[in-house]
Amino acid sequence: MKELRLAVLIDADNVPYANIKEMLEEISKNGTPTIKRIYADWTKPTLSGWKNVLLENAITPIQQYSYTTGKNSSDSALIIDAMDILYSDKVDGFCIVSSDSDFTRLATRLREAGMKVIGIGEQKTPYPFITACDKFIYIEILKSSAQEEAPETTKNKKEEHSISKIDKRLIKLLSDSVSDLADESGWTFLGEVGNFILKKKPDFDPRNYGFPKLLLLIKSTDKFLIEERETGTKTVKHIYVKTK
Numbered sequence: 559m560k561e562l563r564l565a566v567l568i569d570a571d572n573v574p575y576a577n578i579k580e581m582l583e584e585i586s587k588n589g590t591p592t593i594k595r596i597y598a599d600w601t602k603p604t605l606s607g608w609k610n611v612l613l614e615n616a617i618t619p620i621q622q623y624s625y626t627t628g629k630n631s632s633d634s635a636l637i638i639d640a641m642d643i644l645y646s647d648k649v650d651g652f653c654i655v656s657s658d659s660d661f662t663r664l665a666t667r668l669r670e671a672g673m674k675v676i677g678i679g680e681q682k683t684p685y686p687f688i689t690a691c692d693k694f695i696y697i698e699i700l701k702s703s704a705q706e707e708a709p710e711t712t713k714n715k716k717e718e719h720s721i722s723k724i725d726k727r728l729i730k731l732l733s734d735s736v737s738d739l740a741d742e743s744g745w746t747f748l749g750e751v752g753n754f755i756l757k758k759k760p761d762f763d764p765r766n767y768g769f770p771k772l773l774l775l776i777k778s779t780d781k782f783l784i785e786e787r788e789t790g791t792k793t794v795k796h797i798y799v800k801t802k
Contacts, residue, residue: 562589562650562674565643567636568617569656570598573679573697575611580700581678582615585653588676588693592649595620597636633660640664644671651675654691659684666690677760681721694761696721720768728767729779731755733801736782740800745785748773748797773797 566585573581585591594617598605601623612619622635636654643649651674654661658679665675665687677683677691681698688694698721722728735755739746752772755762769775776782776799783800 560650563592563648564589564651564653564676565593565640565649566591566595566617566653566655567640568594568596569633569636569654569658569661570596570605570608572656572658575608577697577700578611578615578617581655581697584678584695584700585676588653588674589651591653593643594618595636595639597622597633597639599623633658637661637664640668644668644673649673653678655679656687657683659687662687662690688761691760693756695763696761696766699763699765720766722766724767724775724779729781731759731762732776732779733781736799736801744800745798746800748776748799751799 564585566582568578582591582594594615596608596612596617597620598608600608600619600621608619611617620635620639636656640652640654643652652665652668653676654665655678661677662684665677668675669690669692675691675693677687677694678697679687679694681696683694683696732751732755735751735758736746737744739750739754752762764770764772764775767775767778769778773784777784781802783802785798785800786795787798789796
């Protein structure tokens with residue numbers, strides 16, 4: 559399978575620089591960042607903390623002066639660059655790093671052009687931008703992963719590193735998704751469930767609930783039967799799930 563070439567475009571005014579390393583590692587799980595640019599008015603002293611981060615991670619800073627007080631002018635520069643990159647045919651997808659709803663229409667337009675769009679931002683990100691992306695990742699779960707020095711096993715530790723609660727809506731989302739994909743016997747291949755849920759809810763991620771994998775999240779609900787099936791390869795087994 560061909561790995562996606564991604565253009566990573568970062569809105570420096572709307573994301574913290576402290577976890578940029580974790581963000582880039584996360585992006586690398588989805589493809590190869592072939593273009594990395596960050597937009598801001600770099601004359602502002604408040605952005606001085608970005609300097610070392612940009613050098614360490616080979617991110618190209620794009621200067622955009624603030625012509626009007628109170629208006630984020632770097633938004634328009636990012637959008638114009640995104641469209642230029644789109645028509646250059648150099649990438650297969652985009653990663654927009656921002657917590658700003660101004661990029662909702664951009665994400666929609668890029669997807670209309672057949673691009674995969676991944677969003678990364680804080681929990682405060684307006685939902686229209688989240689749903690405009692194929693997948694949206696919260697910075698807060700990347701912070702939690704970075705803080706973990708060893709695997710945590712206690713319930714309290716899980717709750718510390720989660721940003722969402724397991725509730726009836728989540729259980730229904732999981733149950734409905736498993737049922738929608740189920741064969742005549744009611745079993746569903748777990749490998750298809752995660753991608754199917756993302757189509758319904760782009761910000762879904764087991765790490766939001768304190769679990770590194772979907773299987774562990776499903777097991778914790780005690781609402782599903784789980785079956786391991788042989789594949790003919792000793793080291794590979796397929797996991798199937800079924801609602802109880």
